[in-house]
Each structure stands twice: as C-alpha cells, then as structure tokens.
Amino acid sequence: MKPVTVAFVFCALVVLLAPVPASAEQGTPTRPVVRLVGEAGFLGVIDHRIRFSGDDPTFRYDKDGGQDVLFPFARLSAELSWQNRHTIVFLYQPLELETRAPLPSDFTVDGVDFDGDTLVSRYSFPFYRLSYLYRFIETERWVLDGGGSLQIRNATIEFRAEGTKDPGDPGPRGFYRSAGVGPVPLLKLRARHSLPRGFYVETEIDGIYAPISYLNGSDNETVGALLDASLRAGYHVTDSIEAFINVRYLGGGASNTNPTDYSVNWLNTFTVSLGSAVRLGK
Known part of the structure; x- marks a missing residue:
C-alpha cells in the first residue's frame, strides 16, 4: 500500500474510531500522553537543480525532467509527551x-553519456526524524516549544535512458545512480495559538x-x-481529536565544488495537505 493511501486511511480511522471522552478534565496531565498525526x-516542485561534475551542465528537473506536475504527499508521526513539558516526536x-x-540532447551525468528518446528520472529522498521539544511558554492562548531533531536521509538518485531516436539506432544507453544514507542535525521550533470556538x-x-568550513575550520567548501x-x-473536533489543513515549504540541498567530490543538489517544494491527530491518554 502506498504511503499516501496509508495516511488517508489513518486520518479516516482517527476521526471514526477514536474514543470521545465523556468530559474534559482540566489541569496538568499526570500520565504520559501519546499523539498520533x-x-x-x-x-509541487518550485525549483530543482542538480549537477554531479564541473563539466556537466546544470540539470533542471522542473524544466527538463518532468517535475512540472503535482505528486502525492503524505507523512506520519507519533509523539510522546510527559509532565506537560517534554515531547519526543518520531516522523516518517x-x-x-x-x-x-524527452531526453535532452547531449545529456551527460558525471561522465556518463545518454542516448535514446526518453529520460527516466528517479529522485527518492525519504527520511526519518527523531525530535525532542521542551515547552518554554504555555498560556491560555499561546504554547511555544523548542528543541532539536536528528534526521536520517535515505537518498537515491537515478537516470536511465529509454527508446531510440531512429529505427536504425542500436538502442538506448546510459544509466547513472547515486545513493547514500546520512544524519542531518536540525533545530526545531513549534508554536500554537488557540482561537475561540476550538x-x-x-x-x-x-x-x-x-557552511562546513566555518563550523570546523577546515578547507571543505561544502x-x-x-x-x-x-x-x-x-x-x-473533540477533546482528543483534531482536524487540520496544512501548507508547507520543504527544501534544501548541498553544494560541494571540490573537483574530487563535486556535487550540487538543491530542491525547493511546497505541499498542501489535510490531516488529523488523535491524543491517547490524559
């Protein structure tokens, strides 16, 4: 089952099956609280460009790679809060x-030449994120949490040629793959403002x-x-169920112009989503 389908099913089950408390208890929770979102x-892709060699032209996925359409989006997370002050979040x-x-003319990726009439591109960048939040401010209307996250990226980038330009051509040629797993430390901030009527x-x-060179004093220009x-x-919706609409900017990348390990990859996207959250425990 695709992740976006799983998320839709999850949201529906949250609304239909979550228990509705008979009454809302006021005060600080005395037990840990689990929240599923x-x-x-x-x-949608705003801008996406990549380059694996100083000799390659910059490839624009959004202009020449077919990323000028909308893609399914989903995300799932689980939170554990205790003492009304500390929260751990796990997100996938x-x-x-x-x-x-269409395959661009004279298309080359890091010394690999491509020939054919179609370019199949795969940009896979799922990630797992573990976060800790500390509640700094809590009033009747405002809540402010801050902390940090550790994200594990699981990246795979592939290009493959298909088809032939002319009936007499020997066939498509050209395949390139780059993959890697790595940690990404992040700072995290979350704020909520309560409005009337729920x-x-x-x-x-x-x-x-x-900027790596500024952080560790090395000559690494990444x-x-x-x-x-x-x-x-x-x-x-109830004391334990929330429904929401969300808009998001999700982007980033890296640049390393060292000739021995050249790589430039920047992605900028936006998302629009509907979701729900259920709180378990008081």
Whole structure:
C-alpha cells in the first residue's frame, strides 16, 4: 500500500474510531500522553537543480525532467509527551519523485553519456526524524516549544535512458545512480495559538544552515541547508481529536565544488495537505 493511501486511511480511522471522552478534565496531565498525526495531500516542485561534475551542465528537473506536475504527499508521526513539558516526536516522510521526459540532447551525468528518446528520472529522498521539544511558554492562548531533531536521509538518485531516436539506432544507453544514507542535525521550533470556538493556528519549523568550513575550520567548501516549515489551521473536533489543513515549504540541498567530490543538489517544494491527530491518554 502506498504511503499516501496509508495516511488517508489513518486520518479516516482517527476521526471514526477514536474514543470521545465523556468530559474534559482540566489541569496538568499526570500520565504520559501519546499523539498520533497523519496528513496527506499533494507536493509541487518550485525549483530543482542538480549537477554531479564541473563539466556537466546544470540539470533542471522542473524544466527538463518532468517535475512540472503535482505528486502525492503524505507523512506520519507519533509523539510522546510527559509532565506537560517534554515531547519526543518520531516522523516518517516518504518522498518519491519518478518522472519521464524527452531526453535532452547531449545529456551527460558525471561522465556518463545518454542516448535514446526518453529520460527516466528517479529522485527518492525519504527520511526519518527523531525530535525532542521542551515547552518554554504555555498560556491560555499561546504554547511555544523548542528543541532539536536528528534526521536520517535515505537518498537515491537515478537516470536511465529509454527508446531510440531512429529505427536504425542500436538502442538506448546510459544509466547513472547515486545513493547514500546520512544524519542531518536540525533545530526545531513549534508554536500554537488557540482561537475561540476550538480553532487554532500552528507553525512548526525544522531547519539548519551548515557552511562546513566555518563550523570546523577546515578547507571543505561544502554548504548544506534544510528547511521544513509549515503553517497549520486546525479545529478541535473533540477533546482528543483534531482536524487540520496544512501548507508547507520543504527544501534544501548541498553544494560541494571540490573537483574530487563535486556535487550540487538543491530542491525547493511546497505541499498542501489535510490531516488529523488523535491524543491517547490524559
């Protein structure tokens, strides 16, 4: 089952099956509280460019790679809070962009030549994120949490040629693959403002900007950045169930112009999604 389908099913089950408490108890929770969140919608690419060699031209996925359409989007997370002060969040975010487009003329990736009439591109960048939040402010209307996250990226980038330009051609040629797994430390901020009649607005931001040479004093000119920033409008359906609409910017990448390990990869996207959350425990 695809992740976006799982998220839709999760949201429906949250609304239909979650228990409705007979009455709301006021005061600080005395037991840990579990919160499950799911959302699903669509993702659009604002700008996406990549380059694996100083001799290669910059490839624009959004212009020449078929990423000028909307893609399914989903994410799932589970939270554990205790003492009304500490929260741990585990999040899974699939990100799979596979497209087909006409093969650009003289297309080359890191010394690999491509020949054919169709370019199949796969950009797979799912990630897992573990976060800790500490509640700094809590009033009748405002809640402010801050902390950090550790994200594990699981990246696969592939290009493959298909088809032939002329009946007499020997066939398509050209395949390139780059893959890797790595940790990404992030700073995290979450704020919520409660509105009358059970409505609320919330923002959540995970991000980092890392010029490596400035951080460790080396001559490594790699620059990396990631920003996951969302704005959410929600409604408390019951004391334990929330429904919301969410808009998000999700982007980042890295640049390393060292000739021995050249790589430039920057992705900027937006998402629009519907979701729900259920709280277990008081």
